[in-house]
Amino acid sequence: MMPEVILQSVLTCPECGHKKTESMPTDACQWYYECEQCHTLLKPKAGDCCVYCSYGSVPCPPIQLTTESKGKGGCCGTQTLYASCQFTITILHTPSSPRYP
16 A cells, blocks of 8 residues: 655745745656745755755655655655656846856
């Protein structure tokens, strides 16, 4: 029997402490999250696969389903699940950065 996967996680910004409940994607690792209060761009801590594993109250669905990992690794860091992860890269432009077409 498969364990029940929790799809809601409370992300806590390490800079300002703002908390927000978010729905986690089930088919991708979320590498970036912008705090809506202080606009800090959160990235996974070393060894974590996504922002939910680093700053969330609940780890991401792939980690929840990987019983042998006990919450450590098993998502984008392993070959078996690597192919199922999709990555979205957001390019941020600042006044000092060049804009590319």
